Amino acid sequence: MSSVGIVMLVHTALGRAEQVARHWSAAGCPVVIHVDGNVSQGIYRRFVDALSDLPDVKFSPRHRCEWGTWGLVAATQSASEMMLDHYGEVRHVYLASGSCLPLRPIEELIDYLADRPTTDFIESATTADVPWTVGGLDEERFNFSFPFSWKRQRYLFDRWVSLQRLVGRKRAMPNGIIPHMGSQWWCLTRSTLSAILTDPDRELYDSFFKRVWIPDESYFQSLARLHGSQIESRSLTLSKFDFQGKPHIFYDDHLQLLRRSDCFVARKIWPHADRLYESFLSDPASMMNGAEPNPGKIDRIFAKAVDRRTRGRPGLYMQSRFPHDGWENGVTSSRYSVFQGFGDLFEDFDQWLTRAVDVRIHGHLFAEERVEYADGQTVMNGALSDSAAIRDYNPQAFLTNLVWNARGERQCFHFGPRDIQDIGWIFAKDPNAQVSVISGAWAVPLFLSKRSFSELRREAAVLQKIEAEYLKILRSPYASARIRIWTMAEFIEAPMEPLQTIIDEIGTRPGPRLVDAPKMVDLTGFGQFLQNLKNQGMHPYLMGDFAVERGMSSTQRPKRKPYLAR
């Protein structure tokens, strides 16, 4: 007879529980099984009969167990008492459930515990230090009472909790014990367990914990601190919980992961995971002897799952992730740049930009007629259409899709007052957007065009009004993009400095300083052009101050040394 006794709490999938009980038993471990009082008498009888050939499998008095209630503790107490009373040679009692599966040969567990004869393995932390409480109940689970069922009477449960919160209810801890919490799956030494069960004050503790929320996570965890001599605060059972406090379930495709975990026991196993049961019960391939459990990889996988469920992938909008405004955790998935006026002021801005940094530079994505993708393409990554109608049907989706689809490649595009303006707000509020504006540069194409002046004057007025509106958005307190605005006059004064700043911020490669600027349009006569507009009663102001005689072409101007900010 082995020195490790197994207490098993069972409520469904009794067939699997039977298999596992046989497995424990075959290794010489006595097993005491508690079957949930909610299981029908007939099913219970059949289960008992099925195991009747094993003399050292016993059944303890049944209690009704509902999640979060005292029943589970009562069941554990009576089964543990039975174990201690009947099997005097048992040194450690291992609490397991019907959906637990031993992963390593049981002998290894027996040896492991024999080497640590006085150690209690029970996860046990003070309430202030645990992050895993569900429903925000931490200390309150000890201070309040919980007469209503969380599963069946949620409304009353919640109301009752709020009421107690309101009056600031606080119950005194019996004998001043410090409440601890932790995984309900433990392995205690005979001395600790019997000290808990035979404590003269057990009545007192029991009546206190009967009113605690989820006492199976705190009863033994608190009292072991009182009686245990050497507590190792971890569970030997690998058991992961999701963000709602529900255990993660293991399936056949976790086989390799479980094998490499070196854990003794895992829960919870999907009852139909045939391959897991077959593999671990028939051939529990011995792992490295005496190895410590190492569930690191499994931890990471489940931590990732919780993260995905609670935070999700930034900038992704899809059928099962559609965040409210402000909850996107990133309006878009990565950084992108919006250039306003640069295409008007420079002849070869796109070529220059791609020489300086690794980016994709599109044309005016929000042009009225069609989406001007880079290189004149009609479809873009993700099969995005160039139809203006589709884009304008949902401009935000268009933009977030564009950025999401190109993950890994920074997107840049031109924008201006001639484009559809609906999207302006989206850039402005998106911290991923780098918005650079040379205000008033829209006047340059007008200046260069040979159209009738009255026509130009009208268009200039419209464009100026649109751009002014847009600048208002960019300057609003809600704007959180990286926004830089220069008047055109300011910009042409010293173009290298702002260009360097923009390039540095894009920073796809830590390159050398910029050696050349893009080629500026010949602005000879631009000052006069603006003056003409003024003379016609239109007041162009967004481009800053241009003297009538100013606006010489850049080649004629004395060469300025690029400004170096070092």
Next chain:
Amino acid sequence: MVNRTKAIKPGDILLFCTQRNEAIRLPYFLQYYRDMGVNHFLFVDNDSDDGSVSYLQDQPDVSLWHTRASYKRARFGVDWLNWLQSKYGHEHWNLVVDPDEFLVYPFCDTRPLRALTDWLDASSIRSFSAMLLDMYPKGRIDQQPYTVGQNPLEIANWFDSGNYAIERNWKFGNLWIQGGPRQRVFFPDAPEKAPALNKIPLVKWNRRYVYMSSTHMLLPRGLNAVYDEWGGEKASGALLHTKFLDTFNDKAKEELQRKQHYSGSVEYKAYAATLDENPDLWCKWSEKYINWRQLEILGLMSKGNWA
């Protein structure tokens, strides 16, 4: 016509389907969902004359009803199925799909459908979303003929990965998703007419529930809350929609004559017009289908917190 619903056991997963002249597709369809773990199929046949009725009658796990009534008047088949579901689907997981729709869900290559429904049960989730993903071949739609029993994804194995636009329907709480190749090719000038792609095909049914229009949305509204609104991702799948095979052109013409579809068959008119000119949905940025993991990486579906 054949009612084998007596064989349905508590906890069985049921599949509900309407069909009209889909004899060529049914063998693979049944095999696909049997392998996935569907226990019983409940079909409504809409006046087929291609032998599909007798084929279905011979299947041991199929119950079959027949109607001559107008598909349109029965709100595109939903009313028939709502009735069957309230009668037989109560307390079962119900999967409602068309014969050209193939469900994929997280881990569907290693875990049967029951693993998903068990997990949904344990998580107190009643409805599971799977958006419609239009699949198409490379080249003309009629280039590769589809044969009985063949996996249609061998032919139609391309899809649009990132051109879907979503809006919230505040009235019923569901999302409204449009995009994909149908919008891109058939509706570039009238995107609002493109078909809805949001679907909630898998539901732990209660006789109080009802599908509103196709499987796009349900009542009560809470069942439409298949998406997270605070930044997280809920688990979701996809319905691979293999409508665009060589069988499609004839079907489109037939449907156009019968005028049985949504809003005056605007969709089929657009198809017929476009398909005559250039029946190639494939483009340079089309994505070739590999598996569910690819769809999850592309952000079309999610594992949520199922791991």
